[in-house]
Amino acid sequence: MKPSIEVRAVFLKTLMLEDRQEIRAIRSTIYNVVTWLSAASFAITSFLLGQSPKGQQATLLSLVTDGLIALLLWVLFLRLRRDLYSARQCLFLRQNLIKSLGTESEPEVFNPFLDARALTPDVTDLELWWLPILATAAIATKSLVVWLQFR
Numbered sequence: 001m002k003p004s005i006e007v008r009a010v011f012l013k014t015l016m017l018e019d020r021q022e023i024r025a026i027r028s029t030i031y032n033v034v035t036w037l038s039a040a041s042f043a044i045t046s047f048l049l050g051q052s053p054k055g056q057q058a059t060l061l062s063l064v065t066d067g068l069i070a071l072l073l074w075v076l077f078l079r080l081r082r083d084l085y086s087a088r089q090c091l092f093l094r095q096n097l098i099k100s101l102g103t104e105s106e107p108e109v110f111n112p113f114l115d116a117r118a119l120t121p122d123v124t125d126l127e128l129w130w131l132p133i134l135a136t137a138a139i140a141t142k143s144l145v146v147w148l149q150f151r
Contacts, residue, residue: 002110003110005101005102008101008110009098009101011112012094012097012098012101012112013098015094015112016091016094016095016098019087019090019091019094020091022087023084023087023088023091026080026083026084026087027084027125027128029080030077030080030081030084030128030131031131033073033076033077033080034073034077034131034132034135035135037069037072037073037076037135038073038135038138038139040069041065041066041069041070041139041142042142044062044065044069045062045065045066045142045143045146048061048062048065049062049146049150056150058150059146059147059150059151062143062146063143063146063147066139066140066142066143067143069139070136070139070140073132073135073136073139074132074136077128077131077132081125081128084125084128085121085125086116086117088121088123088125089116089117089119089120089121090116091121092116092119092120092121092122093112093114093116093119094112097112
């Protein structure tokens with residue numbers, strides 16, 4: 001027996017709410033990761049330069065650390081972007097299911113957990129690319145200034 005339209009709608013709305021919460025959490029994590037890693041780069045550099053009288057070894061260590069932080073920043077960003085895209089696909093699937101409730105295009109079997117990997121979500125979150133780009137530019141600029149100052 002197929003559940004009523006009202007039960008299916010409530011179930012889909014609940015799942016959509018959870019999808020939206022997951023999307024917000026992933027976006028928040030992206031902001032936090034970029035912010036904290038950028039701040040860590042500046043803090044580590046200031047600590048290293050403050051501890052070394054000549055700054056030669058500290059400069060090299062600072063440059064290596066900045067490179068590793070930038071690498072970590074991009075790896076985490078790309079992983080989180082992939083998770084965000086998957087969450088958007090699931091939300092898009094459930095939006096389509098709720099739109100098709102009670103219509104001829106509604107599937108025979110009610111399954112809100114279909115495979116959504118083939119879907120292209122309607123929201124792209126392209127604005128998030130500016131965060132790691134600007135953070136990388138800030139870290140690179142700081143590294144260049146440190147290298148020119150203490151070489």
